[in-house]
Amino acid sequence: MGHLTDNTRAFFVTxxxxxxxxxxxxxxxxxxxxxxxxxxxxxxxIAAGCDNTPGGLRNEDALTLQANxxxxxxxxxxxxxxxxAPIAPxxxxxxxxxxxxxxxxxxxxxxxGFIHLLQKEPNVIVIEGAGGWRLPLGGSYQGRPRxxxxxxxxxxxxxxxxxxMRLGCLNHAxxxxxxxxxxxxxxxxxxxxxxDADMPLVDENIDSLQSLINAPFLGRVPAxxxxxxxxxxxxxxxxxx
Ligand SMILES: Nc1ncnc2c1ncn2[C@@H]1O[C@H](COP(=O)(O)OP(=O)(O)OP(=O)(O)O)[C@@H](O)[C@H]1O
Ligand SMILES: C[C@H](N)[C@H](N)CCCCCC(=O)O
Ligand SMILES: [Mg+2]
Numbered sequence: 211m212g213h214l215t216d217n218t219r220a221f222f223v224t225x226x227x228x229x230x231x232x233x234x235x236x237x238x239x240x241x242x243x244x245x246x247x248x249x250x251x252x253x254x255x256i257a258a259g260c261d262n263t264p265g266g267l268r269n270e271d272a273l274t275l276q277a278n279x280x281x282x283x284x285x286x287x288x289x290x291x292x293x294x295a296p297i298a299p300x301x302x303x304x305x306x307x308x309x310x311x312x313x314x315x316x317x318x319x320x321x322x323g324f325i326h327l328l329q330k331e332p333n334v335i336v337i338e339g340a341g342g343w344r345l346p347l348g349g350s351y352q353g354r355p356r357x358x359x360x361x362x363x364x365x366x367x368x369x370x371x372x373x374x375m376r377l378g379c380l381n382h383a384x385x386x387x388x389x390x391x392x393x394x395x396x397x398x399x400x401x402x403x404x405x406d407a408d409m410p411l412v413d414e415n416i417d418s419l420q421s422l423i424n425a426p427f428l429g430r431v432p433a434x435x436x437x438x439x440x441x442x443x444x445x446x447x448x449x450x451x
Contacts, residue, residue: 214365215248218328219451220335221398222367223388226382228341230374231403233271235431236338238371238440242279245301246446252279254289255320256340256358259296267292271338281332283334290323293314299340300348314349320361334451337367343386359393368398368450369430373419374407379420387423397425399448407433 214220219361223239236252243250252275260267261400265285272289279288293302307313327335339345345358361371373383373407383400390397400423402416409415412430420427426448431440 214335214367215331216419217331218333218335219344219368220324220328220337220365220367221449222228222337222339222362223370223372224339224343224386225372226342226374226379230372230376230405231401232274232338232368233274234371235370235372235401235403235440235444236336236444237278238431238444239336239337240275241439242444242446243334243336244280244443245277247440248280248451249331250278250280251258251330251332251335252276253281253324253335253337254287254340255361256291256299256315256345258285258299258302258340260292260294262294262417265407266292268364275336275338279332281330283327285387287323287326290319298346303348304323305421312349314356317347317356317361319362320358324361324365328371343389345404357391362395366395368396370398370449371400371423372403373400373413373423374405375402375409377409377417380415380422381411383419384422387425397423398450399426399428400449401428401440401444402430404431404433 240250254272257269257272260269275290295302304313347356428448429444431443
């Protein structure tokens with residue numbers, strides 16, 4: 211459900227892996243939406259890999275989302291949960307907690323941060339996940355491990371899948387799409403992001419993905435050089451805004 215309230219749509223942006231262009235695409239999405247006059251808010255609930263600054267931990271992805279949101283948001287509003295180490299977040303948490311303290315990432319805090327942004331009534335909230343679809347939060351409930359995807363399921367958010375175009379992405383894309391749908395969620399669209407500038411048969415791979423993923427194709431972002439951004443390569447008409 212992209213239409214979260216009468217005024218606000220929210221999209222959870224996931225990817226086939228870490229480092230495949232989720233932030234790059236989120237930035238493009240925010241810029242394209244801003245250009246069309248939508249008010250926007252970026253949200254990066256969990257960030258691992260931060261600079262330790264006098265103002266607190268600062269993550270590059272969250273700063274990018276903050277800078278490209280049309281709403282004026284504080285860093286903490288964009289990124290409530292931050293870890294310094296650039297590793298799996300639940301392991302980063304484990305390194306920082308003391309013996310006996312809670313060592314799982316609380317979904318409550320992720321949900322609260324999101325609801326807070328929702329109350330500001332932007333037209334669109336663009337949420338960037340961390341890693342891929344099944345990002346572990348640590349801990350378990352009734353014997354089952356907990357994942358960031360539970361937050362998306364609880365709120366029935368629409369998902370945008372960024373496929374990092376490189377050899378192996380077909381399998382990763384199909385598994386991710388299957389998992390999203392098995393969780394009862396809708397894939398609002400997918401983006402082919404060319405992380406590997408030299409990938410052979412990109413067109414043929416995109417054709418294969420079109421039929422394998424079976425969701426609106428929001429565009430192909432080439433391997434860009436210099437300051438060029440992803441926004442102009444995204445087809446917002448494919449999104450249910
Ligand atoms: N289409 C592209 N053209 C040029 N550079 C790109 C493209 N897509 C991604 N990049 C670059 O590749 C790197 C990884 O992209 P990005 O940070 O967006 O990945 P991510 O999926 O958000 O990673 P993480 O899991 O750490 O959040 C960045 O330096 C980004 O600028
Ligand atoms: C540090 C990195 N760039 C991301 N922020 C976190 C990626 C976590 C991946 C976890 C995993 O699935 O193995
Ligand atoms: Mg990122």
